[in-house]
Amino acid sequence: MRIVGQPVQKKDAMSLVTGKPVFTEDLQTGDCLVVKVLRSPHANAWVRSVRTDAAKKVSGIEAIYTWEDVPDKRFTMAGQTYPEPSPYDRLILDRHVRYVGDPVAIVAGGNEACVDRALRILKVEYEVLPAVLDFRSAKDNEVLVHPEENWRALCPVGADNKRNLCACGESHEGDVDEVLKECDVVVEGTYHTRANQQAMMETFRTVCYMDTYGRLNVLSSTQIVFHVRRILSNALDIPKSKIRVFKPRIGGGFGAKQTVVAEIFPAFVTWMTGKPSKMIFTREESQTASTPRHEMQVSVRVGAMKNGRIRAIDVHTLSNTGAYGEHGPTTVGLSGHKSIPLYGSLDAHRFSYEVVYTNVMSAGAYRGYGATQGIFAVESAVNELAGKLHMDPVALRDLNMVREGQIMPAYYGEQSNSCALNRCLAKAADMIGWKEKYPCRDMGNNKVRSVGVAMGMQGSGISGVDVGSAAIKLNEDGSYTLSIAAADMGTGCDTILAQMAAECMECSVDEITVTGADTDTSPYDSGSYASSTTYITGRAVEKACRKLQQRILEEGARMLECSTEELEFGGGRVKHLGDGREVTLEQVAFSSMCGSSTALQAVESNSSPVSPPPFMAGMVEIELDKETGHVEILDYAAVVDCGTVVNPNLARVQVEGGLVQGIGMALYENIQYTEKGQLLNNSFMQYKVPTRLDMGKLRVEFESSYEPTGPFGAKSIGEIVINTPSPALAHAIANATGIWFKELPITSEKIAMGLLEKERK
Amino acid sequence: MKITVMLNGKKIEEEISPDMLLIDFVRGHGCFSVKRGCETSNCGLCTVFMDDMPVLSCSVLAARASGRRVETLEGLQEEAEEFGSFIADQGAEQCGFCNPGMIMNAIALFRENPDPSDEEIKEYLAGNLCRCSGYEGQLRGIREFLEYRRSKRTGGAI
Numbered sequence: 061m062r063i064v065g066q067p068v069q070k071k072d073a074m075s076l077v078t079g080k081p082v083f084t085e086d087l088q089t090g091d092c093l094v095v096k097v098l099r100s101p102h103a104n105a106w107v108r109s110v111r112t113d114a115a116k117k118v119s120g121i122e123a124i125y126t127w128e129d130v131p132d133k134r135f136t137m138a139g140q141t142y143p144e145p146s147p148y149d150r151l152i153l154d155r156h157v158r159y160v161g162d163p164v165a166i167v168a169g170g171n172e173a174c175v176d177r178a179l180r181i182l183k184v185e186y187e188v189l190p191a192v193l194d195f196r197s198a199k200d201n202e203v204l205v206h207p208e209e210n211w212r213a214l215c216p217v218g219a220d221n222k223r224n225l226c227a228c229g230e231s232h233e234g235d236v237d238e239v240l241k242e243c244d245v246v247v248e249g250t251y252h253t254r255a256n257q258q259a260m261m262e263t264f265r266t267v268c269y270m271d272t273y274g275r276l277n278v279l280s281s282t283q284i285v286f287h288v289r290r291i292l293s294n295a296l297d298i299p300k301s302k303i304r305v306f307k308p309r310i311g312g313g314f315g316a317k318q319t320v321v322a323e324i325f326p327a328f329v330t331w332m333t334g335k336p337s338k339m340i341f342t343r344e345e346s347q348t349a350s351t352p353r354h355e356m357q358v359s360v361r362v363g364a365m366k367n368g369r370i371r372a373i374d375v376h377t378l379s380n381t382g383a384y385g386e387h388g389p390t391t392v393g394l395s396g397h398k399s400i401p402l403y404g405s406l407d408a409h410r411f412s413y414e415v416v417y418t419n420v421m422s423a424g425a426y427r428g429y430g431a432t433q434g435i436f437a438v439e440s441a442v443n444e445l446a447g448k449l450h451m452d453p454v455a456l457r458d459l460n461m462v463r464e465g466q467i468m469p470a471y472y473g474e475q476s477n478s479c480a481l482n483r484c485l486a487k488a489a490d491m492i493g494w495k496e497k498y499p500c501r502d503m504g505n506n507k508v509r510s511v512g513v514a515m516g517m518q519g520s521g522i523s524g525v526d527v528g529s530a531a532i533k534l535n536e537d538g539s540y541t542l543s544i545a546a547a548d549m550g551t552g553c554d555t556i557l558a559q560m561a562a563e564c565m566e567c568s569v570d571e572i573t574v575t576g577a578d579t580d581t582s583p584y585d586s587g588s589y590a591s592s593t594t595y596i597t598g599r600a601v602e603k604a605c606r607k608l609q610q611r612i613l614e615e616g617a618r619m620l621e622c623s624t625e626e627l628e629f630g631g632g633r634v635k636h637l638g639d640g641r642e643v644t645l646e647q648v649a650f651s652s653m654c655g656s657s658t659a660l661q662a663v664e665s666n667s668s669p670v671s672p673p674p675f676m677a678g679m680v681e682i683e684l685d686k687e688t689g690h691v692e693i694l695d696y697a698a699v700v701d702c703g704t705v706v707n708p709n710l711a712r713v714q715v716e717g718g719l720v721q722g723i724g725m726a727l728y729e730n731i732q733y734t735e736k737g738q739l740l741n742n743s744f745m746q747y748k749v750p751t752r753l754d755m756g757k758l759r760v761e762f763e764s765s766y767e768p769t770g771p772f773g774a775k776s777i778g779e780i781v782i783n784t785p786s787p788a789l790a791h792a793i794a795n796a797t798g799i800w801f802k803e804l805p806i807t808s809e810k811i812a813m814g815l816l817e818k819e820r821k
Numbered sequence: 822m823k824i825t826v827m828l829n830g831k832k833i834e835e836e837i838s839p840d841m842l843l844i845d846f847v848r849g850h851g852c853f854s855v856k857r858g859c860e861t862s863n864c865g866l867c868t869v870f871m872d873d874m875p876v877l878s879c880s881v882l883a884a885r886a887s888g889r890r891v892e893t894l895e896g897l898q899e900e901a902e903e904f905g906s907f908i909a910d911q912g913a914e915q916c917g918f919c920n921p922g923m924i925m926n927a928i929a930l931f932r933e934n935p936d937p938s939d940e941e942i943k944e945y946l947a948g949n950l951c952r953c954s955g956y957e958g959q960l961r962g963i964r965e966f967l968e969y970r971r972s973k974r975t976g977g978a979i
Contacts, residue, residue, distance in 0.1 A: 069909050069912070070909065070912060070914065072917070073905075073908075073909035073912075073914050074902065074905065074909060075917075076909075076916075076917025076920050077902070077904075077909055077914050077917070077924060078894065078901045078902055079855075079893075079901065079920065079921035079924075081854075083856075258952075260952055261864065261866060261950065261951070261952055262856070262918045309916070309917060311917070312916040312918060313916075342860055550914075550916025550917060552912065552915075707912070709910075709958075712958070713911065713912045713913055713915060713953070713955070713957075716955030716957045716958060717953045717955040718955070720956065721952065721955075743860070743863070744861055744864055745861045745863055749950060751950060752946060752949075752951075752956035752959070752960070753943055753947050755957070757957075758957045
């Protein structure tokens with residue numbers, strides 16, 4: 061391969077490093093109405109009345125809307141393929157407000173100052189209701205988050221709003237209870253992970269305006285243009301044909317922008333007033349009224365024989381979807397389906413789950429999407445099991461991990477056709493010096509150095525659901541335009557898809573212009589989420605290129621008066637295999653524009669019946685201060701099997717970025733609510749994301765398998781990378797302290813207090 | 822109130838509201854590289870130079886900039902391109918939203934300390950958050966850039 065596999069610079073890189081105006085807010089033109097919402101101060105309340113008369117008199121105020129002004133038709137804001145598994149449980153504005161931050165009124169005005177003033181003047185009378193704040197007591201609680209009759213679930217996900225259930229289910233193979241009874245050692249644990257924030261640097265934001273044809277144009281920082289169009293149509297109750305959604309550069313997504321968060325309010329304002337509008341979320345709003353990771357409590361039982369053979373894994377997950385069900389029924393699935401299959405030769409497994417509504421901010425999609433939570437639990441339990449078996453945890457994994465060619469019963473029965481997990485684990489052990497360093501070394505001075513290990517997996521797209529498409533056309537200078545609706549949110553998909561196109565068309569990456577995503581002009585794509593773009597859309601690019609080549613040959617055959625079979629495509633020209641005559645691509649393109657009926661453009665879609673998992677091993681070395689509980693990361697060795705690495709630079713940075721997010725989740729990023737349901741960690745002052753002083757040294761290597769169904773053998777990379785830090789760090793901390801921390805984040809305070817308590821005992 | 826600011830070498834006299842923040846003033850004058858990432862002076866995205874000193878423009882009143890020189894990345898395009906290409910060569914720009922602030926602060930670092938150690942780099946840039954890159958690629962890019970400058974200074978091969 062010439063271009064796939066090369067560390068090509070991102071196509072937009074120089075614009076980004078020189079600070080060009082390429083983001084949503086930079087691109088607004090002319091005067092825009094400023095849109096903000098008034099948010100509920102109560103976790104559960106009924107809006108008795110909203111007095112808008114005084115606020116409407118504030119100079120510059122254009123419109124104020126309350127629950128009385130919006131359609132009474134429920135929808136979901138989850139960006140998922142229709143019919144969405146997430147229940148239809150939202151209104152644009154609802155009389156029943158269900159968390160601190162739920163919108164009560166929309167205010168639009170000529171500038172920020174007048175809007176802020178109107179927000180202060182609005183008088184709302186609430187009937188405050190008791191709230192369900194603890195997700196452990198939500199099911200069948202007498203307080204119902206969604207008592208309304210017009211709540212509905214489109215898919216059979218086990219939802220029942222009259223029981224606060226957003227979803228429930230069970231799947232198993234073999235008799236897990238029976239097999240666990242036969243095991244020599246069984247480890248049980250209950251693990252608790254928090255509702256971490258994606259905390260992308262660009263908050264949620266959208267600009268709207270009406271176009272020449274009276275259509276609503278929505279420029280938004282989103283991963284899912286087509287889903288946004290459908291969701292806006294549902295919410296505003298207007299035809300999809302009246303809506304265009306397109307995206308500029310996106311300042312980070314991590315799944316946050318796989319949910320409609322900012323779009324609905326300015327879209328409603330522009331549709332109602334006919335005037336351009338914009339909504340820019342503050343950081344506080346992004347922290348308190350968005351779509352963080354689902355808080356989960358994962359209970360695990362792992363059973364093994366004395367010789368180390370793991371025979372059974374039983375996982376039960378309780379997931380907190382918050383006030384609304386976005387991604388609730390689906391994230392929970394990954395906590396079992398993408399943790400249990402790490403172990404290849406189980407005699408039995410069971411995975412059951414419940415997803416409950418509570419009166420906190422709705423959860424959503426965040427990199428890892430449930431797998432992160434499940435893997436923290438299962439990998440922690442396996443590490444504890446190794447201790448009980450007096451086995452090295454790396455050796456225990458080597459004995460039990462999934463291998464290439466195995467059927468994975470807990471992973472929808474798919475076969476593992478590309479798996480280099482064994483090589484990943486061996487290499488990571490070499491890199492970190494596992495044999496010498498496991499489990500710990502006392503450094504004196506109250507400091508201990510220790511190591512921890514975890515494995516991880518994810519998927520590559522949603523099997524049988526995700527659709528990726530690509531349209532490619534030849535321009536008259538011999539260059540190509542590639543049109544996609546996958547969303548480059550910094551990940552570099554514009555570039556890696558161009559690399560694939562350049563590989564197929566035998567040209568340079570510079571000769572491929574990439575456009576999108578735009579619902580008016582791009583071919584349909586479900587969007588960039590679920591680790592789908594490289595694997596699903598990549599294959600669509602490959603297919604479209606092959607088709608275009610055929611068309612170019614057809615036009616060449618017309619020019620050279622021969623059949624396409626006599627021609628060869630390559631090196632910027634079409635050549636006659638017999639007599640050596642040739643035409644350049646410029647000539648072909650010009651020819652197609654004069655008296656020709658051959659469209660030199662091809663569109664292809666792609667979907668996959670399987671979702672080949674990428675795999676990885678992560679090992680960390682820490683230095684733990686027993687007096688303060690401080691954990692310093694000395695070294696993190698990560699080895700990933702993402703199939704063929706399409707762009708080693710971009711893949712490496714995906715890994716590094718994911719590891720650091722994972723480190724934040726494991727050690728600092730905390731979500732704390734007051735007893736009234738107010739989120740305390742509502743700014744970067746209180747919600748601590750890692751800085752460059754916190755992440756130590758990261759070392760990343762690839763051990764590639766070849767995925768036969770992927771483009772050029774590639775699988776995904778985007779999400780898996782966040783899955784190993786929590787269990788690996790919890791393991792290292794246990795090796796240093798003898799304490800198994802089962803609740804994230806494992807703060808210095810918890811460690812110091814845990815050590816004190818241990819001493820007292 | 823009326824202020825006079827030398828913004829990227831251009832003199833601007835303007836009537837402003839006294840509570841206007843410098844970030845809104847410079848964005849109002851087309852300096853869109855200056856981003857707002859938080860409201861609590863924690864992210865470093867809005868870094869600009871005021872009389873050559875890096876400041877967080879979300880925490881400085883525009884009035885404070887009166888009679889001073891203010892520079893944003895728009896005024897430092899050559900330096901941004903030269904240094905930024907090393908970040909781009911690592912793929913470490915990622916979404917790009919935090920890049921202008923980080924690059925401004927890095928330029929300030931290089932002016933102050935032309936040959937910083939890894940520790941000095943990390944400490945100086947600690948206030949520049951990035952959620953995409955994990956920082957390691959940025960560090961690699963900075964090291965490569967410093968190496969390039971060193972070889973340029975000594976006339977060695979690049």
